[in-house]
Amino acid sequence: MKIRSIIILAILLLSLFFARDGYSQDKELYNKATKLARDKQLDFAFSYLDMIVNIYPKSSFFENALFSCGEYYFISGDRSSAKGIFDKFIALLPESKAKPFALTYLLKIAELDQSQDAVDNLQKEIISFKQVSLVFRDFKEYSYLSALNKEYKIVYFIDRAEIYIDGDLFAKIPF
């Protein structure tokens, strides 16, 4: 009886393992991508992230993968593809904590494209992302680590927002 119970449990565990096989596949791809990103192999990292985006749209890694695809395109100088990815990111994941950084990339692209209306609208979206009340502090900050191993930080002061990538000031929006 005991042996029989053990066999059933083993079968259940195995079936669970195989059932999660698809999920594991995306996790594996993601892990490979992040490892390659840490090793500065961004092109290879991107190829894995792009696979996640295209093959596993329901994966829990989809959000980070999609953001980093946009990030990769921007770094590579392909503004048009980067814009497409970040627009898609904001449309699909409006609650993502990476949203202000996706907006910042779009802001940078709009500045480079000299599209003043888009600049104004994006600045407003970044400003309104968080309503801050500074009672005993002078600022509030929110951070995000991307799949390409870049550390993002947005700092809200009462009269401006500053966006940093890996500690370097990337954008400053006075208001």
Add this chain to the structure above:
Amino acid sequence: MGIYLRKYLSKFLFFTITIAILLILVCFYSATVLLNSQKNTIEAILSRYFQQRVAIQTIHYQPFNSIVLEGLTVLKTDASGYRQLMSAEKTRLTFSLIELIQKRKFVLTDIYLSKPVSKIVDYRYFSKMGLDKFIGIVNSLLINQNLNIVVEDAVLPLYEQDELSDYIVVDSKIDIKKKGTILSRGSIVIVLSSEPQRSAENKLDYNFTGNFTRHGVVIDNLELEQENLYLKSWGELEGDLFRLSGSIFSVRPVGTYYLRRPKFLDKIEKFFGRNQKTATQIIIPSMSSLNIFDLGCLVRFIPDGVSVENLSFSLQDMPIRLKGDILFSGPIKLNLQIASFPSQPLPERLQNPRRFDLEIDGTMEDEKFNGRIRLDFLAKIRAKKSQETIEANLKNLSFYPVSDNRLGLIFKEANISCLANNNLYSILVEDFNALVSIANKKSLSIEFLSGLFDGSMKGIGSINFGQIPFKINFKINIIEVSANKLSSALAYLSKVYGKLSSEISYRNYPNTNLEGSLSISEGYLDDLKFFGWLSDFFSMPQLRKLSFNKISANFLVNDEIASLKDITLDSNELNLNGYFNILANDLVSGKLSLIFSEQLLDSSAKLKRLLRILKEVSTVNFDFQMSGLYQNMNFKWLASDFKNGLQKLLPAGRARNLEQQIEDAVANITSNME
């Protein structure tokens, strides 16, 4: 013998001449007697002509071919009996002696009317009924014979009045040619009792050439000319339809300009076998202003009035169209729609800043208008466009002459509302009385006084028509109005009680600018969210209903900014100072400083305990700064002794907790801001 014969001949000649004169006099007298004996017949004939009853005082025969009618009266029949429609001191009818002798036919060649006066204003003559009568009278005058009509000093009242004081004087010369061509020249002068000396300036000369047909008239040329007005038009009246095309200039043209002739005129001319004329040449000066081009008018006469199917023109490159009905049965009923850029596709039109739709709907009775005036337009406020609607429901609106160049405007009540960004604002204006002064042909100034809810309002302003959009500036004083009653216009005032006074200055050039000051005295703030939160936070229930001595601020709204400056709130419990700006991109900036009074501190056990602990702090003040988006405002508590003391006192966890509470409160307060 010779002398005797000469004497005899002289006597004979004298005798013959005397007899002849006597005979002629007898003939004339007999003719006059005969005519007077036939007075009833003549009255009947004339009644048929005018399609109204005609009465004549006396008839004289005037050698050799004229009949003079004295005291000619045309009477109008209505429910109350006969009313005098028109009377003329002297009417002279000249007839053709040749026709009378040769064909025994009485053919009129001249009609002379001296000082005909009408006392009745009946707009129903502008309906199909009046039109049919008019065409009937004209057709009865078209007898394949030249006929000249001279009307001298005809007086038509502007409105029903016991003693004629405001009226129109018409001088007219009408030549009806054999084939029905009519040439007419004359003038129209508006005489107002308030400004009799300006009659000459109000003189409008006209020149008309046309052809009357069985069903109407073809207008070859209709010109109207005044000091600053020149109309050139052509068209036709056919059956119930009246069509007119043309242009209006502010001065008589002096350059070369070719007007487009409507195709139907060419067709008509072709039909009548007339040679086509070359296009009308109009000469326009380069400095002319406010000219109206492409005037097109299509009016249908309906049984009780007129239906304006299309009145379109282009004013300073802005196409405008008027449509609607005017009914004259009983009180005059109006429904008119005036629109700019009427043919523009809707999406483009809605984004056109020069687009407007004006609707006037109501009745006119006893010279008073009751009804609705509605204006839809695209407003540009702080660089943002918004579709707005202003609607005024007016009671007893009327105009009255005051003095030289001045016109009074009065109404009993107006409920004026404005729908902007889906928010409805409204005010009730009562007993409005304005004086409109026409300084010159291009501008007018307005002074007004009226009730506004339980207070009053007075103002002065001017509108300059020299260019489009018109230059407008106004200064308005609002005096002692209950602030809460104005909440229908300013939602923030729904919780503010006290007497509000304000000085407002507005101008729309070079850019839109609204600025002024306001103060509310001896009132209270009832359960204002922010003070409600402070009340709960520091256990100070009196802040829920905060009495104040005075609230005051200066404000400024233009394309770049909406700003409240020098905000002060003076009360026994606290004092507040600061400013608040909303920029064109919806970003706000502001600083407010709040100082609690000792009286208030004494009432809060919580604060008293806190102040005992914070020994170095004597006053409790909150200085805070606001930023970000208006409906998602950021908040910062600025440094003060009280804040620094509190921060040192609180353990880290408690500070975070307090911060969270304040954050929630700020989010709650700002999320409900409009």
